[in-house]
Amino acid sequence: MDYSQTLIPSDTWSSSCTQMGALRLPYLTSIFAVSSGRTSVFPRGIKQLSVRKHTSAAKVLAKITPATEVAPAESSNQKPPVQEQGITPRSQDFNAWYLDVISMAELADYGPVRGTMVIRPYGYAIWEAIQDYLNIKFKETGHSNMYFPQFIPYSFIEKEASHVEGFSPELALVTVGGGKELEEKLVVRPTSETIVNHMFTQWIQSYRDLPLMINQWANVTRWEMRTKPFIRTLEFLWQEGHTAHATPEEAEREAMQMIDVYTKFSYEQAAIPVIPGRKSRVETFAGADRTYTIEAMMGDRKALQAGTSHNLGQNFSRAFGTQFADENGQRQHVWQTSWAISTRFVGGIIMTHGDDIGLVLPPRLASVQVVIVPIWKKANEKNEVLEAALSVKDILHTAGIKVKLDDSDQRTPGWKFNFWEMKGVPLRIEIGPRDVSSRSVVISRRDIPGKPGKIFGISMESSFLIPYIKEKLDEIQSSLLDKAITFRDSNIVDVNSYDELKEAISQGKWARGPWIGSDEDELKVKEETGATVRCFPFDQPPGPKKCLMTGGPADEVAIFAKSY
């Protein structure tokens, strides 16, 4: 087998062959790792962060290291020589750029099993920020956290017909436990509707037990063939909300409420201007009556389904017999919802805001909002500069700003500038000997690269500095959102015919047009253009419309796009 061929897939992270486990890519980290014999001041191999035009590191190494399903631990002792290269420019190769950012910003690494990932502290901190916000919102809207077992009897999955059809190709099965073959194989949860309903039947007796509104933060497993860090991994982290209600109206309100929570989160915290809407029948969750979604436009203009909320109707309650006695003592099946956001969202943040230099984090989700880089040349300058830097750090920390002082001796200020820019830290504060004399600092905005983003002579006094930094962080947050909205809106084309749709998609844009096409029409569009219906947006243009495909009268426009 010719590894050099198969190891340069277009969608790089995934094994490019369809049969599981035959191939996997080398570790991202090993690409940049220092060779073992060398003591370098750049232990993670980041020597020069300048934008370069040549082949991406991922591709270079793909030719060097043969891969096996489970890479031997010893491979780390056979490190390739340092590649003196930075991040592939986003404009040159979006996918290579994405993988480079994940590797060099230390967000994640491959796990030893194909398609799994290790979420490193800097990447996990983004997920923690997402959790912190959503967890409060879920509780405010009346949900309680709990935990369901991840092992689900195989027979459960089979109970809801469309559910088993949707999930059975992706299941991981435990067949041996404690050294013995199991009588019934167990599914490692791909989602929990089945086990949730099994338990709900025990907790729900009367209308007084409703609504029952719960959430869990958990890992889930889906045996995906084409994987990509954060976006689609064999195991991922998510929250899954599950609710049961006495009426269909209440379930519908809940499903809408939660997609609204996700939308607000996306706009206000992640600065991602998602488009909320309803999925087409074809794209509806396996087991739902209606699926609501938030669709985000990535930097390469592909769509990312960033969160979903399902109105499950009575599909699972009928399959599992989840009933309650209503006020008249009549037994009825409950009406249900489920809704989820996953670590995929972290990938969405990277691909929305990142630029040629690397990661760009929205201040509200950044674990480091401000990095302080002290600058000195002579030994006698060092003390006073560090002292001032530490004092500024303390001032900001006390004010609740997430601040880091990079006071290491081993790197130059220029290296640190590049490093923290690549890591996407929203604001940098520079303090040199002259700043110490003038009791002022220099500030650089990550979202405005180079000189235009620099502001000189900002007073160190806490009464001035604290509100100033907070204001700048807010400005950056707004500016990222505005930029993303402009980008999104300039890449959505209103279309009124299938030809116009094809033209828009072939230009890499999203097409928005009136649609009452059949499931077959929708599949035809997918086959011929690669685009799918992302959603019928909630925000609809007024007036009568004619379906772009059939010419018949249409109530709604749909958005078509290629997607992750």
Add this chain to the structure above:
Amino acid sequence: MDYSQTLIPSDTWSSSCTQMGALRLPYLTSIFAVSSGRTSVFPRGIKQLSVRKHTSAAKVLAKITPATEVAPAESSNQKPPVQEQGITPRSQDFNAWYLDVISMAELADYGPVRGTMVIRPYGYAIWEAIQDYLNIKFKETGHSNMYFPQFIPYSFIEKEASHVEGFSPELALVTVGGGKELEEKLVVRPTSETIVNHMFTQWIQSYRDLPLMINQWANVTRWEMRTKPFIRTLEFLWQEGHTAHATPEEAEREAMQMIDVYTKFSYEQAAIPVIPGRKSRVETFAGADRTYTIEAMMGDRKALQAGTSHNLGQNFSRAFGTQFADENGQRQHVWQTSWAISTRFVGGIIMTHGDDIGLVLPPRLASVQVVIVPIWKKANEKNEVLEAALSVKDILHTAGIKVKLDDSDQRTPGWKFNFWEMKGVPLRIEIGPRDVSSRSVVISRRDIPGKPGKIFGISMESSFLIPYIKEKLDEIQSSLLDKAITFRDSNIVDVNSYDELKEAISQGKWARGPWIGSDEDELKVKEETGATVRCFPFDQPPGPKKCLMTGGPADEVAIFAKSY
């Protein structure tokens, strides 16, 4: 097969047969569930919470419902009639009491797969309180959170000799993924030392990369035969810290630091006076040089290992080749630690503080610290009482106290008193019409049952009430700890001979005595008495000692006890 026989095991929650999956117990909830045709004001079947002397609910139902490995969902439609009974008195049957508390206080339920549990909101909230505290402490001590995949190649487990010996009988194996047999079977993590080391080899190059200090909050799977909710389940939740250091001294300091964090948490938050110490060789973690432990005495005087911290030495770094270049450029293996606390701790809280009435929660870990029960008889009293109750609730809530107002119409105040006492809420506030007139409330302490725990005429004014309630919560917190210390100390016997040890153990107590016995001596004690060395406590009596078994000079005393 005679189900009625096999379904009344002594250690009730576990399947009593040793072959996996042949039997399981009925659901705890179904025991108390209302029959489907009946509309009851007690939807969860808690009709009367008085202490009773007859058979426990768990045992009663064990005779009613036949069990299968995977109980059919439809079983919930065949509910047994309501059992008019409360919690088995702790003094009568500790194990039945424990299961009753877990069921009736709605802490957890059985999952559909034998040995798994569903952690319900009221139980999960205790775990969240544990997480909130520890997560901050871990970060303060320099650790970062991250996430490792749960699927570990089988070959990894085999690399560290004692590790594979310790864990291989307990493994759950994934052998099928995406519809295909896997080339290498995957272990569902029982603990993560192996995969952590696999990744550490890629992140650690030089001494500058050390110490590397991380933690993850995750689920783990161990195929246990004898299970018990919270205490030992097939899947459980925990945190596992993993660190790598340049020197053995630093690793030792870290292992000690973390057992100290656990000890402080136990005393200050959980009010559990654990005894920290070192495990014997026999009881040391599979793959560690030294294991430190915190040992807690439960209400039945059995010991619970409530948290552990391991000095792993170079065992895993040698097995996985986790090396760094020291300051002289020499390659060395890193020195490591790992440490964990799990949902087992929730079981420890129940079994330390609970009493005949039910659960008793330490205020610092209670999700409801204060419950307000409004009392009215006539309709015209209702409004003013509810208004006052709501105002008191707002006052306490604003002050950061976790308060719940039980204003439901469907239960009597007496029922509510019993219910919230059973749920272990530390403080109750009662407000009736006369209290409204006098602008005062009545307070009841959960830790002092009945009249002695009642305090009348407490002013509703926020300037008085807030500090008063905070002080009472602190008093309860201290009082629970003091009570547990007294209980612990009155049940530890100093012994100087094997006969004295046997006598103490046969009385159900802990035996503490000088020990330099061999591994064989230790196993003999276990075989003959059922007790194991829980630890060599850090706190040692001064002076020369003679081993209780061999008579030889001993440096240390060990604690022996029966344990969970």
